[in-house]
Amino acid sequence: MSVFEPKDPGYRAAAIAMFNGQPAMQTLGIVIVRLAPGEVELAMPYSAAFTQQNGFVHAGIITAGLDNACGVAAFTLMPREAGILTVEFKTTLLAPARGMRFVFKAEVVKPGRTLTFCEARAFAEHEGKTSLIATMTGTLMAMLPRA
Amino acid sequence: MSVFEPKDPGYRAAAIAMFNGQPAMQTLGIVIVRLAPGEVELAMPYSAAFTQQNGFVHAGIITAGLDNACGVAAFTLMPREAGILTVEFKTTLLAPARGMRFVFKAEVVKPGRTLTFCEARAFAEHEGKTSLIATMTGTLMAMLPRA
Amino acid sequence: MSVFEPKDPGYRAAAIAMFNGQPAMQTLGIVIVRLAPGEVELAMPYSAAFTQQNGFVHAGIITAGLDNACGVAAFTLMPREAGILTVEFKTTLLAPARGMRFVFKAEVVKPGRTLTFCEARAFAEHEGKTSLIATMTGTLMAMLPRA
Amino acid sequence: MSVFEPKDPGYRAAAIAMFNGQPAMQTLGIVIVRLAPGEVELAMPYSAAFTQQNGFVHAGIITAGLDNACGVAAFTLMPREAGILTVEFKTTLLAPARGMRFVFKAEVVKPGRTLTFCEARAFAEHEGKTSLIATMTGTLMAMLPRA
Numbered sequence: 001m002s003v004f005e006p007k008d009p010g011y012r013a014a015a016i017a018m019f020n021g022q023p024a025m026q027t028l029g030i031v032i033v034r035l036a037p038g039e040v041e042l043a044m045p046y047s048a049a050f051t052q053q054n055g056f057v058h059a060g061i062i063t064a065g066l067d068n069a070c071g072v073a074a075f076t077l078m079p080r081e082a083g084i085l086t087v088e089f090k091t092t093l094l095a096p097a098r099g100m101r102f103v104f105k106a107e108v109v110k111p112g113r114t115l116t117f118c119e120a121r122a123f124a125e126h127e128g129k130t131s132l133i134a135t136m137t138g139t140l141m142a143m144l145p146r147a
Numbered sequence: 148m149s150v151f152e153p154k155d156p157g158y159r160a161a162a163i164a165m166f167n168g169q170p171a172m173q174t175l176g177i178v179i180v181r182l183a184p185g186e187v188e189l190a191m192p193y194s195a196a197f198t199q200q201n202g203f204v205h206a207g208i209i210t211a212g213l214d215n216a217c218g219v220a221a222f223t224l225m226p227r228e229a230g231i232l233t234v235e236f237k238t239t240l241l242a243p244a245r246g247m248r249f250v251f252k253a254e255v256v257k258p259g260r261t262l263t264f265c266e267a268r269a270f271a272e273h274e275g276k277t278s279l280i281a282t283m284t285g286t287l288m289a290m291l292p293r294a
Numbered sequence: 295m296s297v298f299e300p301k302d303p304g305y306r307a308a309a310i311a312m313f314n315g316q317p318a319m320q321t322l323g324i325v326i327v328r329l330a331p332g333e334v335e336l337a338m339p340y341s342a343a344f345t346q347q348n349g350f351v352h353a354g355i356i357t358a359g360l361d362n363a364c365g366v367a368a369f370t371l372m373p374r375e376a377g378i379l380t381v382e383f384k385t386t387l388l389a390p391a392r393g394m395r396f397v398f399k400a401e402v403v404k405p406g407r408t409l410t411f412c413e414a415r416a417f418a419e420h421e422g423k424t425s426l427i428a429t430m431t432g433t434l435m436a437m438l439p440r441a
Numbered sequence: 442m443s444v445f446e447p448k449d450p451g452y453r454a455a456a457i458a459m460f461n462g463q464p465a466m467q468t469l470g471i472v473i474v475r476l477a478p479g480e481v482e483l484a485m486p487y488s489a490a491f492t493q494q495n496g497f498v499h500a501g502i503i504t505a506g507l508d509n510a511c512g513v514a515a516f517t518l519m520p521r522e523a524g525i526l527t528v529e530f531k532t533t534l535l536a537p538a539r540g541m542r543f544v545f546k547a548e549v550v551k552p553g554r555t556l557t558f559c560e561a562r563a564f565a566e567h568e569g570k571t572s573l574i575a576t577m578t579g580t581l582m583a584m585l586p587r588a
Contacts, residue, residue: 064207
């Protein structure tokens with residue numbers, strides 16, 4: 001239940017096109033599960049190719065999912081002509097990324113003409129249980145054509 | 148020129164083994180270029196498979212390199228029996244990750260029995276020029292067997 | 295409605311004593327409004343002495359309130375013999391700190407033996423309206439006497 | 442030795458005026474020690490009124506010094522008509538703020554038309570020794586009058 005009004009009525013198609021334009025998402029197997037104005041949920045399967053020394057998914061890969069969730073959530077509220085880039089984010093790793101499926105949920109905390117602030121949470125599905133494994137706060141920037 | 152004294156004389160082999168134990172590093176093509184107590188330099192080739200919608204390397208992948216540089220740098224100063232995990236990091240993206248080769252340099256700012264604080268910088272090599280594209284500050288934790 | 299079980303049945307008195315032991319809180323006029331296991335709400339009046347060049351409360355002062363809210367929230371879940379210190383935090387400033395009263399709400403996201411992770415939000419009360427002006431994510435550490 | 446060229450030849454007077462316009466700085470006793478394009482050093486005396494429960498200066502007060510150092514450093518590189526605000530910062534607390542004098546050094550990592558990225562370090566002077574106690578990375582924004 002979103003509280004934001006998209007500026008671009010075609011936000012949904014635009015966000016999906018932006019997401020699909022990212023080879024990194026295909027390589028990591030990340031897909032969009034849910035999309036609403038200012039909100040997105042992504043999912044990623046476990047892949048041994050992206051693990052660290054203890055067999056858990058690497059923090060950078062979890063961060064890629066969280067960052068992309070923030071980016072898509074922010075992008076749904078931007079005007080049609082905007083591009084988007086990430087300014088900065090902080091990832092907090094609460095628990096090892098152990099599981100067969102990972103979910104990344106992001107929502108916009110405050111949209112703005114130039115900067116949009118998002119929060120995201122990563123969950124791991126392991127042996128029938130879902131647990132919070134990481135959080136992100138991030139700043140996204142709209143790239144607008146100069147008048 | 149490092150100012151830190153490693154606790155484990157075999158720190159070099161231990162750090163290389165920890166790094167080589169990470170499938171994600173092989174998948175991303177990241178290698179160790181330089182290693183000293185509390186300092187490390189990694190390098191990664193460009194790969195179209197890890198790009199975002201503008202053809203630049205994804206921020207999550209740059210973060211994976213930065214985080215790993217911090218982890219290896221911190222690990223060189225930990226005792227032999229320690230495992231390591233990342234607690235949190237912040238990545239600031241100063242410029243698009245455009246280039247054919249990326250370098251990640253990390254150094255320990257303050258080592259500790261439990262927590263070690265690191266800083267890292269990512270550089271892109273593009274058309275003969277090297278430029279700073281991202282910075283990280285991170286907190287790493289030593290996992291010690293309980294007495 | 296807290297989901298955490300305090301380790302110290304006297305957590306309430308211990309948290310209030312820790313808070314009251316901070317001269318900075320008295321100087322800033324910050325008081326505890328609500329306290330539960332893993333949750334706290336603080337309030338601070340506007341003071342011209344702590345403003346920046348536009349007449350808004352300085353970001354460092356807002357951060358002092360957010361950090362203290364995180365610290366007290368984390369402290370309620372620590373064992374009786376623990377001291378507490380802040381490891382790091384990130385503050386995101388969503389809007390100017392304009393108002394006559396400020397509220398800082400923190401909650402524990404994940405408690406741990408050594409590290410506890412918290413999130414906090416700052417609100418400004420201005421002309422009868424309450425608005426979110428800043429967020430924090432922070433890492434707190436329990437200082438335990440060595441066995 | 443600064444590497445940045447100020448856009449406003451009167452940057453020095455402008456930065457000092459902005460700093461002096463902040464009542465919070467007077468209240469905390471913070472002064473400018475050194476100022477150059479993209480670089481600043483501030484100093485603050487110890488004050489018992491701003492300590493926490495262990496007698497150290499409160500992390501929020503250290504953050505106020507670090508944030509202000511970043512703000513002034515960024516402001517020296519902005520055009521004359523710009524206002525400035527802090528977008529976000531992360532503070533890492535490496536050691537307790539114990540000492541009779543504190544120094545905050547900030548420098549611009551990357552200036553930009555809209556966003557400027559800074560890094561700062563806080564030092565404590567205690568019993569004749571100066572030690573690094575905290576670091577900050579922050580994002581500052583230029584507020585420009587719309588054309």
